Every structure is written in structure tokens, then in C-alpha cells.
Amino acid sequence: MKTKSFYFLTIVLLVCALKLVQIGYKRIHFSTDLFLNSFKKNFGEEHAVSENVLEAKKLILQSQISNFNLSNELVVNAYFRQRIIELSYPIRLNRNSKFLIAKNSEVIKCKLKSESKKFKFYEC
């Protein structure tokens, strides 16, 4: 009876352990670095969003504004639009804002305030 119970426990615990490992490493990309720094300010942004979004956020933060607008090319990119809204909050996306983020390749007839590798920040 005891042996049966032992086998049962071993099997169930093994399944649980394997599943936890699978969830951790395959499904949610668990990292000990993230765990150890989980309460650090702004930590993990580079893991959560793409480099483009981080670059755009940096431009927005440097400009010390309360709202911004996205160029037509950027606004149709659902991923970029969504992530920049989340990441830059409390600075808000506003379609009437005079501050505009655009791709470097876009031609915008506004005053260039600052730029990064991929983006330009304009005041219109």
C-alpha cells in the first residue's frame, strides 16, 4: 500500500514539476534575472516590448510633454501604436497633439525637435 502511494506521489509530483518547467521556460520565458530584479524601477521593458517602441518612448520622455501624436505610418502599425500607448502612459496619445513622432524615412513638414536612430520628433 505504501509503495503504491509512493509511486502515485512520485508520478504526480513529476508531472507537476515538468509542467511548471514547461510553463516557465517555454510559455512565459521565465528568467532568474527578471525574478531577482522584479521590483526594480522600469526593469524588464526591454524584454516586454520591441526596441522600436523603447526608442520612441525615450524620445517622448526626453521631450517632457504631456501628449503626443503618431505619424500615419506609425499609427497603422497596431503593435507599435498599442505598445507606445501602454509604455508611455501617463503621457497620452492625442490625435490633435502638436508633438509628432514619425519614422526617419517619413517626410514631415514640421519643426524637428530631436531624433534617434529610427524616429524623429517634431513640433507642428
Added chain:
Amino acid sequence: MSVKTFYTPDWKLIRISCFISLAVFCNYLLWAINSYSFLKYFNFSLLIFLILNFLINKDFKDHNYVRLFFICLLVLSLGSVTTDWDARSVWLFHAKRIFFDNNLYSGFDNYEPELMNAYPLLAPSLSATLAKIVGYWNEIFPKSTNIFVLLPALLVQCSFLKNYKLNLIWLMFILLFSGRILVNGRTDGLVAMYFVSNCLIIFSLFIENKINYGTRRKDRKLNEIFLLASGIFTGITLTLLKNEGFVLMLIIFLTTILYKAINKKSFKSKELIFWIIIFSPFVMWKLMTIYHGVYPRILGYGVDDISIYERITGRLLHLNSYKLFITYLILNEKFILSLIIFSFVLYKNFTNNKTMFTFVLLNVISYYILLYIIFLGASWDLEMTLNSSAHRVLVSIVLAFSFFSIYTFKNKTIKL
């Protein structure tokens, strides 16, 4: 002399679960009434104290696997960033808004309306409180409070299973069937767990009535109050997690009424008060959203201009809709596996658990039918909608099937 079998849940677990869910609800309530910050922090400290009490108190030494399970989920949640679309753009974004604007109703300005500003915000409000205590925001720790919200539901379930082997099997099923959605910041896993807990409590309280509340009179009274309170708080939590949670609670309520009507049982005033308390916070939230012009973006809103009726009939006449429904709502491996387990247990134990099987099936089938209606009327492309959400909404059914399959093997009973 008639012999009736009574079941004894673990009352210590019920009590701690009741206190934890009370603290979770109080956090929401304090945000809702815009109370002083120190009260929210005090309540949160109390919540941490209760959780620590469960983790280290010798009274719960029989539940070491549950403790370990909770810690593992917490570690997984704290060791991963929030990348999931809904988790980021709906739940964590609302938590971030509450944190920065210091206001539960910040979504009422309707900023970015496609981000579901009308959703109830019980889980995000707890994340916001933790962020307030920490003092800043990041992409990792705020979602970990979902594991705190999960704990009362889990404790209620385990308290009824009693036997540690059954507990362990249940924990294994939770991991196998819901796993990732419990730790990635979404609320679908929480909804599924609370659906199971609410079915269980309401079945035990109002349908089966076979609970042994204790031998001493004082204990009996106290335990009954704790189970009732636990039912109220898990019910409120389910309705305030997500609109879908409210629908599930409504299904449980209607099923209870139906069951009582069929069996010619009376609906006591105590039960009426119970249900009124459960639905009140959700109704109040919805009235406030309507007052502020924030409406749920569900049926009737979308990318086309056709009515729901036209959309449903159009899809019913289209063969491809049936293929999609079979693929996503029937041929889901977790759904099939849980259905096989449930069918096997039903076949084996039906005579002893007739009432329980009927109650669970009534709830699950009602929800399953409702899913088809909702998907038929969904405003976005059917395949896209099913692909992104069918597996998440099916988890409630999958967990209900698996839990109640194990529940029929409860063995710590006494005959009075």
C-alpha cells in the same frame, strides 16, 4: 431511521480563504470610495499577513502542496514580463492608469475606448495598490497580485477535497489545463477558478445541504457564517473580475433557481440576500460606466455595419462557421480530455452524486451554449475571434469538469 451522509470541509482553510477574499474585496472597495492611501496600504499589509499566515502557520501543515503550488506560481509570475496582448493592453494598462491617476475611475475619460474601459477592475486595483506601495511601475511585479486573487478560490476547492492525494491531482489538473493563463497577467484563469469555487459553494450551501458544520453549537453557527461569507466574497470576486465572470455567476444563479423550482424547494430570504449582495458591486460598477458614457465593446460593435441578427443568421448559413466551431470549440484537446474524465466518473459514480452531476452539467451546458451564441454574434472575423479566445473561455468548462470529477471521490464523510 434515515441515514444521511455529511461532508466535512477543512474549516480552517474556509476561514483563511474568507479573510483573504475579504481583504481583496476591501482593496477594491477602498479604491471605489476613493479612500485615504494609508487605508489601502493597511489593508494590503493585512492581506500579506493572511497569506503569510497560510504559508507558515502549523494549522495548515497538511496543505504543504498547496503552499508550494502558490509559491511556484508567484515565482513564475515574478520571473516573467507581461507580453501577452490582453494582459498588457487591458488588465495591466488599467492597473497602470489607476496607479498613475490615483483613481479607480480613470478609464471613465474613455481614453483609448477599444481597451475595454467598461471592464470591472478588481484585479487591476490590487496591482495598483502594490505599485503604490513599491512607489513605481515596472513590467514585472504588478501582475503578480493575480496570484493573491487566485488563492481564496484555490483554498475553497482544496478545503472540500480534504484528502492530500486528491488535492495533488487537482493541482496537477490546474497546471495541465490552465497553467500559463494563471501567471501571465490575464484574468481568464482566475475566472475559471472562481467559477469552479462558486459552483462548489453554492451547490454545498443551497442545493445539497450535506455539510457537517461541526459538533458544537457555537462552531456550527460560526462555520456556517464563514461558508456563507466565503460564498459572498468569491461570488463578488467572480463578477468583478471580468464581464464573463458576471455571466457565469448569472448562470449559476439561474441554474440554482431552476433546480429549486424543478425539485419544488423554497427560495429562502437568506438566499435572496446572498444573491443581492453578490450582484450589487457589479451592478453599481456598470451603472457608473453607463452614467459616464463608457459602454462595453461586445456585441453589436465592430468593423462592419450589419446588425447582430444579420451577423448570426449569416454565419448560421455559412458552412465554414460550423467547421470553425468544430475546430475551436469541440476539437480542443483539453476540453476533450476533461470531458472524457468527467464522462468516466459520471458513468461510475452517477447514482451517488446525481444532484451534483445534474447541477454541474446544467451550469456547464448553459455556458457552452452561450459561447456559441456569443461567437456567432461576435463583431470581428469569426476565425480570428475563435483563434484568440476559444481556448481561454473553454478553461472554465475544462476546470469545472476536472474538479467535479475529483470531488466525487471525497472520502472524509460521517454518517449522522
